[in-house]
Amino acid sequence: MSYSTFNPSAHDATLEPMFFGRSVNVARYDKQKYPIFEKLIEKQLSFFWRPEEVDLSTDRKDFMNMPEHEQHIFLSNLKYQTLLDSVQGRSPNVAFLPIVSLPELETWFETWAFSETIHSRSYTHIIRNIITEPSEVFDQIVTNEEIVKRAAAVTRLYDELIELTSVFSVHGAGQHVIAGKTYDVSMRNLKKKLYLTMVSVNVLEAIRFYVSFACSFAFAERAIMEGNAKIIKLIARDEALHLTGTQHILNILASGADDPDFKEIALECKDEAIAIFAEAAQQEKEWSSYLFRDGSMIGLNAKILSDYVEYITNVRMRALGFEDMFPAAQNPLPWMNAWLSSDNVQVAPQESEISSYLVGQIDNQVDDSDFDDFDL
Amino acid sequence: MAIPRIKVNHFHTFYYQYESTLLDALEVQEIPAPYNCRGGYCGCCKVRLIDGEVEYVRETLLDMDEGEILTCCCVPKTHIEIEISES
Ligand code: FES
Ligand SMILES: [Fe+2]
Ligand SMILES: [Fe+2]
Numbered sequence: 470m471s472y473s474t475f476n477p478s479a480h481d482a483t484l485e486p487m488f489f490g491r492s493v494n495v496a497r498y499d500k501q502k503y504p505i506f507e508k509l510i511e512k513q514l515s516f517f518w519r520p521e522e523v524d525l526s527t528d529r530k531d532f533m534n535m536p537e538h539e540q541h542i543f544l545s546n547l548k549y550q551t552l553l554d555s556v557q558g559r560s561p562n563v564a565f566l567p568i569v570s571l572p573e574l575e576t577w578f579e580t581w582a583f584s585e586t587i588h589s590r591s592y593t594h595i596i597r598n599i600i601t602e603p604s605e606v607f608d609q610i611v612t613n614e615e616i617v618k619r620a621a622a623v624t625r626l627y628d629e630l631i632e633l634t635s636v637f638s639v640h641g642a643g644q645h646v647i648a649g650k651t652y653d654v655s656m657r658n659l660k661k662k663l664y665l666t667m668v669s670v671n672v673l674e675a676i677r678f679y680v681s682f683a684c685s686f687a688f689a690e691r692a693i694m695e696g697n698a699k700i701i702k703l704i705a706r707d708e709a710l711h712l713t714g715t716q717h718i719l720n721i722l723a724s725g726a727d728d729p730d731f732k733e734i735a736l737e738c739k740d741e742a743i744a745i746f747a748e749a750a751q752q753e754k755e756w757s758s759y760l761f762r763d764g765s766m767i768g769l770n771a772k773i774l775s776d777y778v779e780y781i782t783n784v785r786m787r788a789l790g791f792e793d794m795f796p797a798a799q800n801p802l803p804w805m806n807a808w809l810s811s812d813n814v815q816v817a818p819q820e821s822e823i824s825s826y827l828v829g830q831i832d833n834q835v836d837d838s839d840f841d842d843f844d845l
Numbered sequence: 846m847a848i849p850r851i852k853v854n855h856f857h858t859f860y861y862q863y864e865s866t867l868l869d870a871l872e873v874q875e876i877p878a879p880y881n882c883r884g885g886y887c888g889c890c891k892v893r894l895i896d897g898e899v900e901y902v903r904e905t906l907l908d909m910d911e912g913e914i915l916t917c918c919c920v921p922k923t924h925i926e927i928e929i930s931e932s
Contacts, residue, residue, distance in 0.1 A: 508906050706882070709886055784889075797931075806879075806880060809882065810880065
């Protein structure tokens with residue numbers, strides 16, 4: 470089934486499944502099968518921010534005054550975040566746009582991926598401000614063994630899904646041998662791959678990122694690298710939307726209400742899905758040992774960060790209806806909550822999420838006479 | 846109408862002081878209620894509503910199961926009883 474950039478059929482998209490139905494025709498949002506995605510788009514748009522608005526001048530001094538092992542923690546964490554957003558800035562589009570069937574979900578993917586590109590741009594802003602030669606940091610992202618190891622786990626399912634759907638787009642459903650390699654491009658296998666890819670994206674957004682946020686905010690808890698933390702706070706606000714989005718998609722799929730096949734697939738793939746969580750948790754723990762290999766910092770060490778990995782993994786698994794993977798425990802980093810809250814995000818008023826302002830923007834009901842009382 | 850009374854499992858019962866959200870009301874009482882985004886889109890502040898009614902003061906981006914509420918988005922409308930899950 471080849472992809473069409475504009476499907477001229479007159480079908481009603483609200484009757485299509487989220488994925489693998491007919492490709493989207495008109496980008497219209499007046500009728501939605503799942504209004505939640507439209508709400509996510511609006512929220513994401515209201516969150517728009519630019520990295521350059523955040524002043525990083527004191528971060529440079531803070532960074533230079535840090536002991537070497539803390540610089541290692543800070544830079545390694547930043548490299549990992551850069552890797553994750555490099556993936557997220559493109560992959561939802563490349564992987565999901567060819568197979569999505571609802572206009573609001575299609576636009577959510579694009580809006581989501583766009584916000585990830587802002588995150589990527591902000592890492593350049595940060596690195597430029599604290600290091601004289603940014604290449605020293607960027608170049609190591611693809612040569613650092615610890616990072617590359619995790620990149621493979623982050624991208625494997627995305628890449629497999631993209632490969633399968635490419636074959637599907639050219640050859641249609643079925644078993645295909647291409648250049649000696651056999652591809653199972655049955656609809657069942659495509660859907661399975663999609664489900665597991667979405668689980669791994671959820672793990673990326675909901676666990677891996679949060680572990681990195683903990684490190685960013687741990688510095689700011691000591692009143693250093695505060696510009697960086699301001700940026701990461703804005704990123705975290707976006708990420709909360711992204712993880713809500715992937716949780717919604719996964720829960721809708723698993724309910725079978727959208728496409729009954731996915732109910733079976735979710736059950737059938739349960740062990741594999743849990744294994745994706747387990748692998749990520751394990752890698753994040755290994756990563757914390759790497760971060761703190763030359764020493765801890767005040768407020769954070771490999772043990773506490775590993776406890777946080779377990780805590781956040783449980784929280785995210787519960788949201789999808791899975792059992793806890795680790796013993797239930799209190800949040801070992803209670804100060805994270807304040808950083809993850811959008812209440813006190815400081816942005817220019819026109820960019821804040823004050824809903825009255827947004828309502829004012831789109832209110833066409835205002836009559837000329839409403840301005841009668843204004844003396845200009 | 847009577848001032849809503851808020852009963853919380855494992856914690857004390859108190860009167861609502863017209864804080865802007867139920868989450869704020871709990872925090873004023875120093876009850877450790879879970880939260881993250883405070884904006885209705887992360888789901889962390891979900892608690893069970895055992896009895897009574899709440900009124901939403903902010904749009905939420907989450908589907909709630911029957912009997913679940915987001916404390917960052919609502920205020921009590923009547924006397925209420927809620928249950929905060931441990932950990
Ligand atoms: S704190 Fe995020 S939904 Fe209430
Ligand atoms: Fe991101
Ligand atoms: Fe994201």
